Amino acid sequence: MDAAFNVKDPDFRASPYTGMTKRHYIDCAKYLLERAFTHVADKDAPFAFPIVPGKTYPQVDSPPWRFRSHEFESLERTLTLAAPLMHVEPEVEIRGIRLRDYYCGQLYKMFTPGNPQSLPLPEDMPDATYQFTCEFGGLFKTLLLLPDVIWPYFTQRQKDEMAACISAWAHHRTTQNNWRIFNLVALSFLKKHGYRIDEDLLKSHLLWVVSYHSGEGWYLEQTYNYYTISLFIVYGTIWCRAFGDEHYPEIAATIERSAYEMMKTYPNFFARDGYINMWARSICYRTWISGGFPVSFMLKDGSPLDPGWARRLCSGSILQFVSRQDFYFNDIPALGFYGHREYMVQNYSCPGSPFLMFLPFICLALPDDSPFWTARENEGFWPELGTASRISVLEKPGLVLVNHGKTGASEIVPGKTYYDDPNYSKLSYNTHFPWEDHDPEGGTAMEYAFRSLDPRDLRGEDINFYLTGRTIGNEAAARADYSISKSMVYNGIRKGVLYRQAIMRQPPNNGVGYIIDLAELSLPGGVLRVDRSRLAFEHELTLGCYGLPHLGGAAAVTKTFGDARRKVITAAIAGRRVALVAYSGWDDLRARVHSGRNAETDESTVIYAHRKRLAKNPAMELMISVLLHRTDDGAWTEEELDPIRSIQIMDITPSCSALGARLGLRDGRSVVIDFADVDGERRC
Numbered sequence: 001m002d003a004a005f006n007v008k009d010p011d012f013r014a015s016p017y018t019g020m021t022k023r024h025y026i027d028c029a030k031y032l033l034e035r036a037f038t039h040v041a042d043k044d045a046p047f048a049f050p051i052v053p054g055k056t057y058p059q060v061d062s063p064p065w066r067f068r069s070h071e072f073e074s075l076e077r078t079l080t081l082a083a084p085l086m087h088v089e090p091e092v093e094i095r096g097i098r099l100r101d102y103y104c105g106q107l108y109k110m111f112t113p114g115n116p117q118s119l120p121l122p123e124d125m126p127d128a129t130y131q132f133t134c135e136f137g138g139l140f141k142t143l144l145l146l147p148d149v150i151w152p153y154f155t156q157r158q159k160d161e162m163a164a165c166i167s168a169w170a171h172h173r174t175t176q177n178n179w180r181i182f183n184l185v186a187l188s189f190l191k192k193h194g195y196r197i198d199e200d201l202l203k204s205h206l207l208w209v210v211s212y213h214s215g216e217g218w219y220l221e222q223t224y225n226y227y228t229i230s231l232f233i234v235y236g237t238i239w240c241r242a243f244g245d246e247h248y249p250e251i252a253a254t255i256e257r258s259a260y261e262m263m264k265t266y267p268n269f270f271a272r273d274g275y276i277n278m279w280a281r282s283i284c285y286r287t288w289i290s291g292g293f294p295v296s297f298m299l300k301d302g303s304p305l306d307p308g309w310a311r312r313l314c315s316g317s318i319l320q321f322v323s324r325q326d327f328y329f330n331d332i333p334a335l336g337f338y339g340h341r342e343y344m345v346q347n348y349s350c351p352g353s354p355f356l357m358f359l360p361f362i363c364l365a366l367p368d369d370s371p372f373w374t375a376r377e378n379e380g381f382w383p384e385l386g387t388a389s390r391i392s393v394l395e396k397p398g399l400v401l402v403n404h405g406k407t408g409a410s411e412i413v414p415g416k417t418y419y420d421d422p423n424y425s426k427l428s429y430n431t432h433f434p435w436e437d438h439d440p441e442g443g444t445a446m447e448y449a450f451r452s453l454d455p456r457d458l459r460g461e462d463i464n465f466y467l468t469g470r471t472i473g474n475e476a477a478a479r480a481d482y483s484i485s486k487s488m489v490y491n492g493i494r495k496g497v498l499y500r501q502a503i504m505r506q507p508p509n510n511g512v513g514y515i516i517d518l519a520e521l522s523l524p525g526g527v528l529r530v531d532r533s534r535l536a537f538e539h540e541l542t543l544g545c546y547g548l549p550h551l552g553g554a555a556a557v558t559k560t561f562g563d564a565r566r567k568v569i570t571a572a573i574a575g576r577r578v579a580l581v582a583y584s585g586w587d588d589l590r591a592r593v594h595s596g597r598n599a600e601t602d603e604s605t606v607i608y609a610h611r612k613r614l615a616k617n618p619a620m621e622l623m624i625s626v627l628l629h630r631t632d633d634g635a636w637t638e639e640e641l642d643p644i645r646s647i648q649i650m651d652i653t654p655s656c657s658a659l660g661a662r663l664g665l666r667d668g669r670s671v672v673i674d675f676a677d678v679d680g681e682r683r684c
Contacts, residue, residue, distance in 0.1 A: 005031045005322040015377040018274075020315035022364070022373050028322060029085045029361055030094065035331040036078055036355075037095045043102055046117055047074035049351035050330050054342045056349045065120050068110075069131045072119060074352030075106050076135040076142075081355065083142045084364035086149040104153050107139075111162035119165060122172040129175045131348065136169050137182020138356070140189040141235050144242035145365055151193070163195050171198060177212060177221045178231040180205040185235060188243040206251050209236075213254075215396030217262025223418050224397040225280030226289045229266070230359060233259050234291040237298055238362075245300075256300060263304045265392045266292055267313055268401040271431035272382045272408035274316015278434040278599060279412050281423045283344050284335050284354045290317040291359035297372045307371035309380035314360050321357070326600075333357060337599040343437045344599065382408070389522050398490030398683060400498055406524040407432070407631045413520075415490025415500050416684055422447070425485050427502075427518070428527070432576065432631050433546035434599035436606065440481035442540070443592035443608040445547040448516055448531075449482040450504045453538035453614060482542065485516075491681040497521055497671065499678055504535070512679075513537065519673045523643055526579075526628035530661055530673040533585065533621045535613070543586075544608040545571075545578045545627050547594065549601035556605035558591040568641050569607045577630045580607050581641055584649075585623030587611045620659050622649060622673075639666055 005028055010019020039048045049070075051058060058066040082099050085092055092099050109115040119132060143151055154162070170186035184205040187197045209232070212219040221227040236255040244252030269289070270276060276287060293314040296303035303310065321327045326339040333354035334340040366372050381390065385405025392401040398415030412429040419425070422438050426446045429435055436445040443449070452458075460476035486506045491499035498520050505514040513536035521528045535541070548556040548571050556571040569589040570579045582589055586609040598604035609625060626643055628636075646664035653660035657676035664670055 001031075001034060003325045004327065005319075007319070013376075015311070015315065017312050017377050017379070018315040018319060020311070020319070022368065024315075025361060025364060026085065026088060028318065029081045029358075029364070030092075032322065032358070033078065033081055033085070033094045033099075035328065037097065038331050040095070040097065040102075043097045044105065046071040046106060047078065047352060049074055049332060052329075052335055052340070052351055054345075055347045056335055056345055056351070056353075057347065058350065065125065065130075068117065068119050069135075070350045070352065071117060072110055072135050073131060073350050074355070075103070075110070076139045077352050077355035079103060079139065079142055080358045081361055083146050083149045084361045087146050088364050090149075100149070100153060103150055107150065108154070108158055108162065111165040112158075119169075121165065121168045123168070127173065129173055129179070132169055133172060133174060133179065133182050136166065136186045137179075137235070140166075140186045141238055144185065144189055144192070145238045145362060147242075159193070163190065166190060167195065167197070171201065174205070177219070178227045180208050181231050181235050181239075184209070185239055188239060188247075191247070192243055203248070206248060210251060210254050213258050215261075216394050217258045217260070217264070217266075218394065218397040218399075219258075223280075223424055224399065224414070224416060225424070226282070226285075227280075228397075229262065229292045230285070230288040233262050234295045234359060234362075237295045240300075241298055259296070259299060260301075260304060262292070263296055265394060265401060266296075267305065267309060267380060268390070268392050268403055269410065269412065270313045270317065271410045272379060272403075273320075274313040275320050275409075275431040276317045277410065277412050277429050277431045278337050279414075279423070279429040281346060281421075282349075283337050283423070284333070284349055284357070286321055286333075286337065286354070286357040287317045288357050288359040290314045291362060294360060294363035294366055294372060297366055297370055303371070306378065306380055307375035308378040311363075311372055311375065312377040312379065314363065315377075318360065337434055339600070341599060343596070387524050389524055391522055393493055395492070395683075400493075402428075402522050404525050404629075407629060409433070409525075409629065409631055413498065415488060415498075417485075417488035418684070420484050420486045422484070425488060430546055430629060433548075433578070433629060436547040436594060436597040436599070436604060438482075438484050439592075439594050439597055439606075440483075441592075442482045442542045442610075443544055443590065443594070443606050444482065444484060444542065445544040445594075445597075445604075445606045447484045447544060448502055448504070449484055449542045449544070450514075450535070451482045451540040452479045453540055453612070454479075455538070482540075487684075490683045491678050492683065494674070495672065497673060499675070499681070501678065501682065517675050517678055519675065521671055523626065523628070525630060525640070526626060528643065528663075528665075528671075529623070529625045529627065530663070531585075531623045531625075532659055532675055533618075533623055535618060538614050538616065538618070540610075540612045542590075542608045542610050543580075543623070543625065544606045545580045546629055547598055547604040547606045548573045548576060548578060549598045550593075550603040550605070551601060553603075555593065555603070556591075558605065558607060560589055560591075566642065566644075570636060570641075571605055571607045572633070575631065575633060577633070577636075578607060579626075579628040579636055579641060580609060581626040581628075581643075582609045583624040583626075583644060583647060585611065585621045586625065622659060622661055624661070643667070 240252040387406040390403040400413040402411040457479040485502035489501040500518040517532040655676040
């Protein structure tokens with residue numbers, strides 16, 4: 001077997017960019033399942049994906065129910081590939097095992113008592129929420145979409161036997177936000193097939209789900225992330241077509257409306273070549289967000305997307321991973337982004353979890369004459385961009401999407417982040433420069449990293465001690481490391497400038513003494529930052545650019561230079577390079593090699609700006625910088641590395657705000673940075 005999937009006999013007439021047609025999706029599904037089934041001993045055995053030591057489950061000392069959960073999750077999530085494949089090839093076999101027989105046999109064993117693989121029932125366990133609920137939702141989302149592949153092959157007696165287990169979990173306690181979708185999908189499946197359910201509970205879940213809609217197609221899910229697309233939109237649309245239109249038409253129409261809103265900017269999340277952005281939690285699910293492309297062709301009034309562009313992006317996102325050898329670990333998708341990276345996964349994941357990334361294979365449920373299959377691949381708006389950048393503002397979730405025509409990369413700029421987590425808290429996320437984990441020693445990629453030098457912190461004494469006479473658990477050791485922002489606040493866009501705030505400390509110490517007011521303007525292939533430091537005590541600060549992996553063990557090549565107006569540092573690896581230009585507010589520019597932080601390799605280089613302020617009452621300052629990226633080996637031009645023609649610092653702006661600037665850019669623009677009433681404009 002090939003070390004990675006490659007498109008055999010590509011069809012460049014129908015798909016000039018990827019060569020992928022429906023036939024190749026089928027080939028890819030078979031390839032991935034062939035590798036997965038190396039962990040199936042025989043047709044009666046469950047998936048036995050090897051345990052991965054670390055934070056994921058199960059571990060050798062886990063209770064038995066965690067192993068049952070691992071088996072169920074692995075079965076259900078591989079069905080994300082197997083069910084669409086069975087839909088187009090009902091008799092398909094993988095490694096001599098007919099898939100229909102295998103999945104039917106395994107599900108029957110899991111859902112009926114007395115088998116070694118039987119799932120526990122909720123009443124047999126402490127009252128809590130469990131991964132089983134999530135997998136029941138995934139399973140019945142698939143069976144609602146593809147009613148022909150599994151359920152018809154059980155006898156009525158077998159169905160009735162299994163229904164007791166299904167019902168117990170469908171009616172069991174759930175948790176907030178997206179998990180309600182799992183319960184309502186399972187309840188809907190039971191009702192659709194004639195089983196009694198608590199209909200008041202089903203309706204309650206539905207209304208809760210609708211209540212999470214925040215606007216522009218987005219749903220609140222702890223903070224804003226890909227769950228809006230992959231669960232609220234994909235699962236929601238499948239539920240509408242299979243059940244909601246008939247039984248809850250008003251609610252279904254509401255969910256449908258949000259899907260149409262989402263689709264207005266959905267393709268803008270992807271790079272020109274279809275690459276997805278490593279952003280938010282559940283990173284190992286990767287391309288599950290691409291499920292929005294085929295599901296859009298299941299909307300009542302048809303997809304609002306260009307079908308040729310939709311398939312091009314969907315196929316490109318899949319090839320981003322399946323064509324890489326380092327994507328596979330133990331013959332299945334690694335728990336990471338490319339290879340296995342422990343810091344990138346959550347403790348609710350198991351070795352089978354990444355198979356959810358194959359959600360876009362629901363495209364095999366679309367008929368052969370669907371526009372998704374018949375349209376010729378194209379690149380949407382990208383050819384029109386030239387070297388310009390396209391900016392889309394989603395005010396409600398506080399997201400700004402930037403598509404860089406100059407580099408083909410796309411960025412997500414988040415504005416409403418509620419905790420210090422590199423999955424969410426970075427200044428921006430780039431499709432071709434996956435994020436790096438935080439480094440407590442400083443120089444963190446694409447973050448402001450802050451270290452207190454306040455002597456009261458260094459003594460482990462609360463900064464308000466002189467007012468209160470007591471400490472509140474301020475440990476000196478905790479202040480020795482750099483920390484990242486505790487939350488990000490969205491303040492809106494004014495005259496083309498995006499305003500946000502990075503709150504560097506949590507209550508009770510976050511008042512107005514630990515704020516960095518952020519102002520940024522998009523440039524071709526980068527961003528111009530004019531950030532106002534309101535850090536009131538002694539501190540050290542770094543601002544990192546995107547990290548560069550050491551591919552093949554080769555370190556990035558860095559250069560530092562400048563003149564009286566600005567300092568410049570650049571770094572380059574094959575096919576990628578970055579630059580950081582500092583005009584004011586910074587002491588020096590540095591490069592740092594990080595270990596165990598990058599998504600692609602164990603070592604990486606980050607270039608960053610650095611400053612140290614030791615005054616007891618540091619002045620406010622404007623930190624003016626430019627951060628650039630390239631996706632080629634071309635040389636930087638003088639214009640790129642010096643995009644600012646003039647800088648006028650204003651103590652008081654025309655709007656009577658403190659410390660702003662008027663900038664003249666080399667592209668002819670004149671920009672005023674004005675933080676007027678920025679605290680009152682907070683939108684969290």
